[in-house]
Amino acid sequence: MSATLTEPAATTAQPHPRRWAAAVVMMIAALMDLLDTTIVNVAVPSISRDLHASASDLQWVVSAYLLGFAAALIVSGHLGDRIGRRPLFLSGTAGFGLASLACGIAQSPGQLIVARAVQGVLAAVLVPQVIGSFRTLFQGKERGAAFGMYGAVAGFASAVGLLLGGVLTDADLFGWGWRSVFLVNVPVAVATFVGGLLLVPATRERSAGRPDVLGSLLLAGGLVAIVLPLVQGRENGWPLWGWGCLGTGVVTVVGLGVYEARRHRPGTVPLLPARAFRLPAFSVGVLVQLLFSVGMQGFFLVFAVWLQAGERYTPMQAGLVTVAFSAGGFLTAPAADGLAVRYGRLVLGAGALMMAGGFGWVGAVVDGAPAAHAGAWPMVPGLLIAGAGLGFLVVPLVNVVLSAVPGELAGGASGIFSTAQQFGGALGAAVVGTVFFGAAGKGMTGALADAMPWVVGAFAVCGGLCAALPRRGSAEQLG
Secondary structure (H helix, E strand, O other): OOOOEEHHHHHHOOOOOOHHHHHHHHHHHHHHHHHHOOOOHHHHHHHHHHHOOOHHHHHHHHHHHHHHHHHHHHHHHHHHHHHOHHHHHHHHHHHHHHHHHHHHOOOOHHHHHHHHHHHHHHHHHHHHHHHHHHHHHOOHHHHHHHHHHHHHHHHHHHHHHHHHHHHHHHHOHHHOHHHHHHHOHHHHHHHHHHHHHHHOOOEEOOOOOEEOHHHHHHHHHHHHHHHHHHHHOOOOOOOHHHHHHHHHHHHHHHHHHHHHHHHOOOOEEOOOOHHHHOOHHHHHHHHHHHHHHHHHHHHHHHHHHHHHHHOOOOHHHHHHHOHHHHHHHHHHHHHHHHHHHHHOHHHHHHHHHHHHHHHHHHHHHHHOOOOOOOOOHHHHHHHHHHHHHHHHHHHHHHHHHHOOOOHHHHHHHHHHHHHHHHHHHHHHHHHHHHHHHHOHHHOHHHHHHHHHHHHHHHHHHHHHHHHHOOOOOOOOOOO
């Protein structure tokens, strides 16, 4: 059995001899989550046909996963620090595999949505343990290399997920069709669980405070209350209860932050640390992350539906169209960190505006196309530009923003950053999806034309907000 490691001990003891093997196992487990954020998007039209799902059902298939992840992420990270990361990593991996199996055998939209929510919660149990373990197992340049590996995989997994989702759905392995995008996780989860038992050491923080479970439940309820009326409102005629629910959700999240700032309970770890939010660079960075995710998740949800339901592309063809986006990111990502160290916010602002411009190109092609048929290939230059912007914006974003955060707040701040990413994705699926499906009477092309200004606007606002980020990045890899 592996010896228990703690953060202080790691600086004086010999490095764990199997740390890189453990890192590979944990990275593969985390990759299941990173891919599942978007792998389902290309399968959405097939799910709709097979399960007779409504438009709001399809939005929930995406949003339920992201909401489950966002709601449980922060408290799961604190639990791992306090009781040990290895047991949570193993239970999260096993549970994710079982939840994926439940998604793959779902017989109704309701069953699939519930399984997706559970899958998101278990991903939130798993992922923080990977990041926390990297902080403990690695020091100095090795820590930078480990987080660089994680960042590189995370930066492109969402785009790769679109292609993989198309390949798996089209391949129709064993007649599973869209179910393959979930069932593929089962053998991966089994293999990584066994690898985790053999290779992943136990790590924790002796000084970690108690997680705020009650606060976590309030945060989860608030986030769900915000997204629920945005998804269901259109089909129900935007009733009064929906606006009340939305307002209650906003008040709950804001009230939780205010309460923690004024009357935080001793011994517990704050979910929304006020000290971090008082730093303009951090507050603005969280907004940039959230709006980026709104635009990304919203666009790729409706784009996948448009390609297949409107343009009659197969799932694989739909996935191939998005390769242009991935290629753009691969071109700029290697240089992004170095440029951000020298030019800071200018690089991130340029990336956001490139994404706005690239998706604006897509919107212009759609807006000027015949209603019956637009064709995706004229959009490829726009997708390439948007992908290049992704490399400049997302790859250095965490480093530039967290370089302004004191070291003792870095763990909590990075958890909030990830929560903003997941919640932003759920908002994007809700808002952009609602605009798109609400305009379906105009035809698929008309609906996409109506949705694109919301996507472009999200990235344009990101570009403006980047002006408030630090002038320079940090040369250190933050872990």
